[in-house]
Amino acid sequence: MKLAFFGSGGMGTVVIARARADGHHVGAVVTSREAGSGQRELAALLKGHDVAIDFSVGKAVFGHATACVLAGVPLVEGTTGWKKDERGVIQFVEDAGGAMVYGPNFSIGVNVFLRVVARAAELFGGLGGYDAFLEEAHHAKKKDAPSGTAILLRDLVQHTLGKEPPVASIRAGHIPGTHTVGFDSAADQVTLTHTARSREGFADGALLAARWIAKRRGVYAFTDVLDDILGMERKKTR
Numbered sequence: 001m002k003l004a005f006f007g008s009g010g011m012g013t014v015v016i017a018r019a020r021a022d023g024h025h026v027g028a029v030v031t032s033r034e035a036g037s038g039q040r041e042l043a044a045l046l047k048g049h050d051v052a053i054d055f056s057v058g059k060a061v062f063g064h065a066t067a068c069v070l071a072g073v074p075l076v077e078g079t080t081g082w083k084k085d086e087r088g089v090i091q092f093v094e095d096a097g098g099a100m101v102y103g104p105n106f107s108i109g110v111n112v113f114l115r116v117v118a119r120a121a122e123l124f125g126g127l128g129g130y131d132a133f134l135e136e137a138h139h140a141k142k143k144d145a146p147s148g149t150a151i152l153l154r155d156l157v158q159h160t161l162g163k164e165p166p167v168a169s170i171r172a173g174h175i176p177g178t179h180t181v182g183f184d185s186a187a188d189q190v191t192l193t194h195t196a197r198s199r200e201g202f203a204d205g206a207l208l209a210a211r212w213i214a215k216r217r218g219v220y221a222f223t224d225v226l227d228d229i230l231g232m233e234r235k236k237t238r
Helices: 010-021 039-046 058-071 083-095 108-127 148-161 200-213 222-237
Strands: 002-006 025-030 051-054 075-077 099-102 131-138 167-171 178-184 189-195 218-221
Touching (some): 010 025, 010 200, 025 039, 051 200, 075 200, 083 099, 099 200, 108 148, 108 178, 131 148, 148 167, 218 222
Parallel strands (some): 002 025, 099 218, 131 167
Antiparallel strands (some): 131 178
16 A cells, blocks of 8 residues: 555654555655645645555644545544544544544554453442542653543543543653553452553554555544454455
């Protein structure tokens, strides 16, 4: 596939390198300078790409989505920090007949972790007497806190237990990402933790999503289509 990229920071650099290693053609790499040139100019730059992948900044998501719609290019949206704009972006892409798969975390391991946490919340919620809490840690340069994944976990636990759990955030050093969900009672405490060792897992998931969204239309949450994406990959390896 010919791929365009928004953002060339830490995550952007890793996914671009991974795309090249997997044999994809890396086309336009849009930095903040190009992104500020206007949506129609940006759309012209995107024309001819199979998919665009965005790991930039939250405030740029709507503009990037608009340019992709104008260019007819599906978008993999992995940026965090745009929760307040999420509904508007999704509605715009849907109404315009565009294509997007989005998620705060494209790691396959994290998405399995979400399912484990959901089941644990159901079990502890049925017992009663347990309070949930979340802790998350990321590198010092990550701007949004809590992280998009922590917000997703918080909302998931709240939906099951009917009570919003507190979230503690740490920003320090070079931590790729750690998320812990705990269930605490007078008798004991149970914790579930996902620890990212590198950004490679996020890049792999984003490229899987790119292969899946190519030539599709509509807006999809990565968590909702993960089984379909993995099924597609299994068929390829048979």
